[in-house]
Structures are given as structure tokens and as C-alpha cells.
Amino acid sequence: MSLAALSRNELTALHEQQTKAYDQLVDRGLKLDLTRGKPAAAQLDLSNALLSLPGEGNFTDASGVDCRNYGGTQGLPEIREIFAELLNVPVAQLVAGDNASLAIMHDSLVYSLLKGTVDSPRPWSQEERVTFICPVPGYDRHFALCEQFGIDMVSVPLGPDGPDLDAVRELVATDPSVRGMWLVPTYANPTGAVYTEEVTQALVSMTTAAADFRIFWDNAYAVHHLTDKQYPAIDVLGLAEQAGNPNRVFLFASTSKITFAGSGVSFFAGSPANVAWYLANLSKRTIGPDKLNHLRHAAFLGDADGVRALMAKHRAIIAPKFALVNDILTEHLGERQAATWTDPDGGYFISLDVADGTAARVVSLAKAAGIAMTGAGAAFPYGMDPRDRNIRIAPTFPSPDELAMAIEGLAICVLLAASEQLLSA
Numbered sequence: 369m370s371l372a373a374l375s376r377n378e379l380t381a382l383h384e385q386q387t388k389a390y391d392q393l394v395d396r397g398l399k400l401d402l403t404r405g406k407p408a409a410a411q412l413d414l415s416n417a418l419l420s421l422p423g424e425g426n427f428t429d430a431s432g433v434d435c436r437n438y439g440g441t442q443g444l445p446e447i448r449e450i451f452a453e454l455l456n457v458p459v460a461q462l463v464a465g466d467n468a469s470l471a472i473m474h475d476s477l478v479y480s481l482l483k484g485t486v487d488s489p490r491p492w493s494q495e496e497r498v499t500f501i502c503p504v505p506g507y508d509r510h511f512a513l514c515e516q517f518g519i520d521m522v523s524v525p526l527g528p529d530g531p532d533l534d535a536v537r538e539l540v541a542t543d544p545s546v547r548g549m550w551l552v553p554t555y556a557n558p559t560g561a562v563y564t565e566e567v568t569q570a571l572v573s574m575t576t577a578a579a580d581f582r583i584f585w586d587n588a589y590a591v592h593h594l595t596d597k598q599y600p601a602i603d604v605l606g607l608a609e610q611a612g613n614p615n616r617v618f619l620f621a622s623t624s625k626i627t628f629a630g631s632g633v634s635f636f637a638g639s640p641a642n643v644a645w646y647l648a649n650l651s652k653r654t655i656g657p658d659k660l661n662h663l664r665h666a667a668f669l670g671d672a673d674g675v676r677a678l679m680a681k682h683r684a685i686i687a688p689k690f691a692l693v694n695d696i697l698t699e700h701l702g703e704r705q706a707a708t709w710t711d712p713d714g715g716y717f718i719s720l721d722v723a724d725g726t727a728a729r730v731v732s733l734a735k736a737a738g739i740a741m742t743g744a745g746a747a748f749p750y751g752m753d754p755r756d757r758n759i760r761i762a763p764t765f766p767s768p769d770e771l772a773m774a775i776e777g778l779a780i781c782v783l784l785a786a787s788e789q790l791l792s793a
Contacts, residue, residue, distance in 0.1 A: 370705035371723075371786055383787035389780045390737065398738035400774040405557070405716035406765040407629050407682075414681050415627040421664035435659035441651055442643075444659055446666035447633055453672040454591055455621055456601040457637040463646060465657050469622035469634040470509055473584060476618050476636070477513055479649040480547070480582070486641045487580040487615055492547055501539055501549040503531040505719055505747030505758050507557040510550040510586070514749070520545070521749035526559060530567035537574050544577035548584055554599055555589040558719040558747055558760040560712025562599050565607075572608040572616055585619045589715040591679050592625060594687045597713050605637065614639040623665065625716065626678065633665050689763040693718055693775050700779035706786050709761075718761040719747070720778075726785040727756045733781040739774050 374382065427436050429444050442448070443464025452459040465472055481498070484491040492498050498519045502511060503526035514521050524535040531551075540546050551571075553563040571583060583604075590601050608616045615638070623632035636646055669675050694711050697720070701707045709720045722730055727744035734741050742760045745753040761778075763771055 369703065371790060372705070374790075376791070379787055379790050382783065383791055386780055386784040386787060390733065390784050393737045393777050393780055396738070398773060398777065400738060400766060400770055400777075401740045402762050402766065402771075402774055402778075403740050403742050404765070405625075405762040407625055408685065408765050408767075410685050411625075411682055411764070412628060414678060415668065418627060418631075418664050418668050421667050422660065426667075427660065427663070429659070429663060433659075435663045438655045440656045440659050441647055441654070443633075443657055444662035444666060447662040447669075448635075450666065450669055450672055450675065451621065451623075451633075451635055454601065454675060455587060455619065455635065455637060456603045457605055457619065461605065461637050461640060461643050463636040463643060463650075464662055465634040465636065466661075467622070467624070467630060467632050467634060467658075469586070469588065469620045469624070470513075472634050472636045473510070473586065473620055474513060475650065475653070476584070476620075476646065477517065477519075477548075479646070480580075481517060483649060485580045485582060485615070486645045489579075492580075495545065495547075497545040498547050499543065499545045501531075501536060501546060502749050503549075503551065503556075504749070505558055505760070506550060507552055507586070508742070508746045508751075510584070511749045511751075519548075522546075523749055526556065526561055528559075528561050530561065530563040530571075533567065533570050533574075536571070540574060540576040540578070540581060542577060546576070547578055547580065548582045550584050550586065552586050552588060553602065553604070554587055555592055555712055555715025557588070557715065558710075558717035558758075560710050560715050560717070560719070562713070563602070565602050568602050568604055569607055569611070572604065572613055573611040581616065583617045585617050587619060587621045589625075590621055591675060592682070592716065593679065593714045594683055594690055595713045599713070605639065609639065615642050618642065626675065626682075627665060627668070631661065633662060686764050689766075689768060689771055690718065692768060692771060693761060693763050696772060696775040697779060700776065701782060704783065707782055716762060716764055718763060720759045720761055721757045722759060722782050723786045723789060724755045724757045726782075726789055727753060727759050729785040729788070730759060730778070730781045733784060734778055737777055737781070739777050739781075741778070 448462045481493040502521045504523045525532045619637035622634040707722045731741045731744045745751040
């Protein structure tokens, strides 16, 4: 029976039951962490061959360039060829960098603020106000970058196929301060939303008050499939060019959850003008990326099919964890209709919506019981979820047994917080 249908006596009984279960949970002294979407050790082990690559004497690329030396700001052609196919971008318009795509996003934002884009009349920092559109729930680190640099953020709802287009169109058409928009187009963090080509076409075609409006297209999970229902990368650069807005998109990606999370390769892609702009600015900051890391990744992965084969091994490890979360939530919360959650086809997260006004209480209860969750509201700008209901679950890092304990404990916290709220009404 749903919580809403319970009588007060039944609610009181449920509350007493969950209080007892919670006390037992606390007594277990758990130390479980579901805060970040990190690969498990078993996933990292899949790429251990990288540790012995490129091997003694193997330090030149296919053209004979010595990767131990300076230069090659755009990155090795071999690694760019592999990921150009996977990201559906031209090789010449792809830049390979160091380990973190977040660093490239940071730099692209800073370059825009200090120098302006190729379409900017002046640097963004000289404008009275700069605003970014943020589909929610979204990625907390995107929002942290904006907050770091004083960029205003305005939220729009994110659906399963992309953001609310009517809301986005109105904002970009009427407000010239809107200079950018964060998007995670494939298996979005945390909902698992997948942008359709129709939505993408609308985003790259829409009329904007700012001539230098940029879409920050963070395709972090482009190949991170959990089912046979897989979504190839959309040719967003081609669509933008066809729409007459070739410079609208900055594209980002990395191998962070493909090989080693802390020692991967990051990527930037855009129009030829955007790539030239990015490289001109980048060349003042570095004389070149870690080309030996590019070389060993190219040797290890081989080609795009090599990446796909590696991701199939990742899927075998983590897909059962996602299924486990769904099964436990369904068992404990489904009939009670105490929460809703996503069942994504890929990516690294599950988005859990609990009763309005209880997410912070749930996270607090979980923390006291030794279950660390990402803070309530983290998936919203400034950490403020107006409905206080969203919680991000990161199932990948714990062992299956630890994950089961954490989600069962989380379910107890959800029911306890919901029954508390209903009894206090």
C-alpha cells in the first residue's frame, strides 16, 4: 500500500518499524561511500596493461615523432583517430590533452572570460553579467565552475530526451547575458537522459540574443553503455554547421572511466575556428600534453573497436550493480510509492527522487548510519534543490555486497524520513 493511503495508525506503526530498523542499521557501524562515480578496482584492473606500455624503446609515434620531447599541442594523431570515430567528429577537429576533461572545460571557460570566443565582441569578463543555462538535475562540477567565476546560473528542467526546449529558447532569445549552456548529452549525470537528434538540432539551430553563445557539450559517457540499447554519438558539430552556427559547440570527453580514472586522456572538439582558438590559447599554457600517455593508450586500445570491447568488460562488472540497486529500491520502496528513480541505459548514476522536503533529512540519516551520499541538492546550481527531493546514487565503486547494504540502508532512511514528514503534517 502506498504511503499516501495509510491511516495515521498505520503510519505510526510504519514509523516505529523504520525507527527500529534504523537503530539496528546504526549499530552495525557501517562505513560505505556512494558519493562519487568512481570505477571499482576491478574496472581499473582491466587496463593494467597500460602500466607496461609503451615499453622500452617504443617512444615514437607512427610518423616518427619522439613522444618524450616537447611539442604536439593537438595530441597524437593515433589517439585522436580512435576517439574521433567514437565521438563522431573529424580527426582534424579533435584535440587530445592530459588526464581530465574538467581541466579543458575550466580552460575553455577561462579563455572565454579573459579573451572572448572567436565570435565575441569583447571578453566575457567585460560584460555586465554572464549567465549559463543549467539543465537539472545536472553535474555538480559544472555548476562549481560557474560559481567559481561568478557566472550566474539559471535552471531548466531536464527530461529523458533533453532539456525543456521552450524554456531554453525563451532564455537565449531574450537575454543577451546568456553566454553558455552545460549539456551531458548521453547518459546524463545523474538521470541517464539521452538527447535525441531532434533536440540537438533544435539546440544548435535556435536564435540567440548573444552572438557568441556556446554549448558546453560534455560527452563524458559516450561509450558507457549498460544494455544492448546503445546510442551512437550525434554529429553535433555537423548539425551546428548545417544550422549556420558552426562555432556554437565546445565538445569535451575523456577516457577517465574507460582506462585509468586519474591517468587517462581528455579531448576537446569544435569547429576549425574553435579548435584554432583553443590551441592558440593553450599554447601559452603548455608546450604539449603527455604524449607518452597518448602513445600507450593508442597501443593498448588499438582502434575504436578496441574501446568498444573494453567497455563491454566494464559493462559486465557494473551493469549487475545497477540492476541490484533497482531491485532493492523496488522491493523496499516500490509498493510504498515512497520514491521514484531512474533505470538508465548507461552512464554512472541513478537519480533518486524522494518525498518533497525530505532529501536533506534522508542524506543526514544515511550519514549518521555510516552511508555517505552526495549532498542533497548537489545536482542543482548553488546546491539548492527547490523541492529538496533529489539524491544521486553512484553504484559503481562499492562491491556488490557493500552496495546492497548501502541501498537497503538508504531505503530505510527514505521511509523513516517520509513517515516522519507525514506524521508531522
